[in-house]
Amino acid sequence: MRGADFLQLDPAQAGRGNLTAWLAEAVRDAVSDGRLAPGDRLPATRVLAGQLGCSRGVVVDAYRRLTDEGLLSGRHGGGTTVRAAWAPAQAPPSAPRERPDAGARQAAASGLAGVLPDLTAAPARDADADLIDLSPGLPDLSAFPRAAWARAERSALAGLASSELGYGDPRGLPALREALAGWLARTRGIRAHPDDILVVNGVSQGLVLLARALGAQGIRRIGFEDPGSYGAREHLRRWELEPVPVPVDGAGLDVAALGRTGVDAVLVTPAHQFPTGVVLAPDRRRELVAWAGAAPRSDPGRRPGRLVIEDDYDAEHRYDRPPVPALRALAPDHVVHLGSVSKSLAPAIRLGWLLAPAALQAELVEARYWTDLASPALPQLALAHFITTGGFERHLRQVRRRHRARRDALLAALAAHLPDGTAHGVAAGLHLLVTVPGTDDAAVARRAGQAGVRVQPLSAHRLGDGPSGLVIGYAANTPDRLHEAVRRIAQSITSDR
Structure with missing residues (x-):
């Protein structure tokens, strides 16, 4: 580290x-x-x-x-x-709004980066117990800190007033927003007032709210990394945004190519690009911020600039490289920052955060209310306690050691069984991209599925042409199961040639 x-x-x-x-x-x-x-x-x-x-x-x-x-x-x-005192500037008061006079409807949610339907197109050879699932984006759920989380929930309940058992603030409870403001400042370099933070039910709900806001501004097309997450791409399409592919290379998103698309918004994973694992290079970061600050071609008078949606995917999971700050820290007026605890704790917590430019905040809060009123109060209070007492940081240190050991086990298995393969994105994240020349990755994934290994082909996450590869998640499996999975994959590749 x-x-x-x-x-x-x-x-x-x-x-x-x-x-x-x-x-x-x-x-x-x-x-x-x-x-x-x-x-x-x-x-x-x-x-x-x-x-x-x-x-x-x-x-x-x-x-x-x-x-x-x-x-x-x-x-x-x-x-x-x-010890020193510092008080953040108070956020400007929101314009008064009439309280909605009807209930909310639940927003649909589907997978995002690394989460997509089974692409093996073949059942496991035996029962599910024999299936080795190497889907990316799956954390080690056995490492969930049950005892520490239970203590956080008990503490939240002990200090909970009866009045706090109501629907709550659609922005999220103040205790969690304050805890997140400090956490994001310390670990992601983002300086924000708690009122700038919108608590959401994961990144998926954040994208739903943003899709509605972009649609209201007349934006129907959005830049999308290619290769990029199949799940996120289809999620955007379900909410009537058309993803426009933008190439990704060894330095991340090609900002010059983005400029040629004519879009006014883009979704990126700069901390650990999915699925290649590259980090958006410093010069590309500067170019992307400059692109965002330019006036949109479609309506130069109505909007202050273009919008970058930053999915802070896998930012907490790094092993052999220095940390990188969030894009939001460079251009808060043009960058929406999305994050969650789905990969760091568990998807079942269903809590995330969204920080948007001031011009979008009131509209997003309104949409948040009409979606499902607010996030559940008890998990919010438990997470706030977990962050402020240091439990979250201790948990991250522990799972990093475990994930690193599993990554090393996967690399050793690849060296033993797939010496012709090249691993990418090794320094961080919960998955590797392995390119294997001369193979049909979709066919390999189908054969691996028949052998009892669920693995995703790179071609499923790509719209344009590119090399063949496999996206292999390693966090949710023990070293011995990773070794066995790679052995079966190698046999599938042999039979494909």
Whole structure:
């Protein structure tokens, strides 16, 4: 792990022999600009030193400097917290609206990045127990922190007033929005007031709301990464947006090609592109922000610019590369940020967040109300408690170790059984893309399905031409099952040739 999610710290950015000063300055800047607020807890010195690959003394000295300056406070056994005061500017009050006089209807939800119907077109050879499911986007559900989550729920119930058992704020409960504001500032570099955050039932619902908002502005076409998630592509189509393919290469989305499409909105996965696993390069980030700031061709007078929808897919799961900040941190007036706990905790929690430019916020809240009134209160309060007490960060550290071990097991199995294959997206995420020259990936996936392995062909996630490959999820299976799955896939490839 070369770097920490905390403030997106990358030790490669430090001057030679000046790691303590660099770390102290990074924390000082975060306190100054509001990414760290009073009471926020800093990582334990031993944990942060391990993530940065330095001695514990470096972190201890940096914390001590900031404590002497009055920015931090610490006590034995109590951890180190932010002491300095900083108050975010209050969000402007929303225009008054008439309260809807009827109930809401439930929005349909289908899969997003990495989630799609079974593409093997063949049943497992025996019972489901023999099926090895390598579908991408499936987290290790056995790692769900049951005991810690139960404590968070008990704490939420203990402090819950009877009045809070009503429908609640369609934006989400203040406790969760405040917790998310701090979490996103510390780990994704996003500075936002809690009122800027809209709690949604996962990224899928966020896309539903955005599709409605774009349709109301007359936008019917949206740029889409190619290759890109089949599930997300079909999800957009169900809500009457036509995905326009934009090529992806080793640096991420081709922004020059995006400019030639004539679209005014684009959906991207910049932190870990699905399915290739590439990170959107710094120059492409700058180009994309510049594209978003330009006036739309279709209506230069009505909208302030184009819209980038950032699906923060797999941002929490990285193993061999430094963290990258969210696009939203660069251009909050033009970027919608979407995230959820579906991959970091479990899809069953059904909680996510949406941060939109100010011009869209009131419209999205209105649509949120008419969709299903609000998200359930108890899971929101439990997640808020889980974040603010440090339980979420501890859980992420634990599952990263487990996921990394499973990724290494998959790589070892590929080296043993598929030496001709090339693995992509190794440094992060919950899946690998494996390209195998001279194969028909759809045929291989069908044969693998007959052998009891569910795996997705790259061609299912692509609209244009490209290489043959398999998208292999590894988080939900033990090393021995991953080894057996790759052995069966290799046999399927042999029979395909």
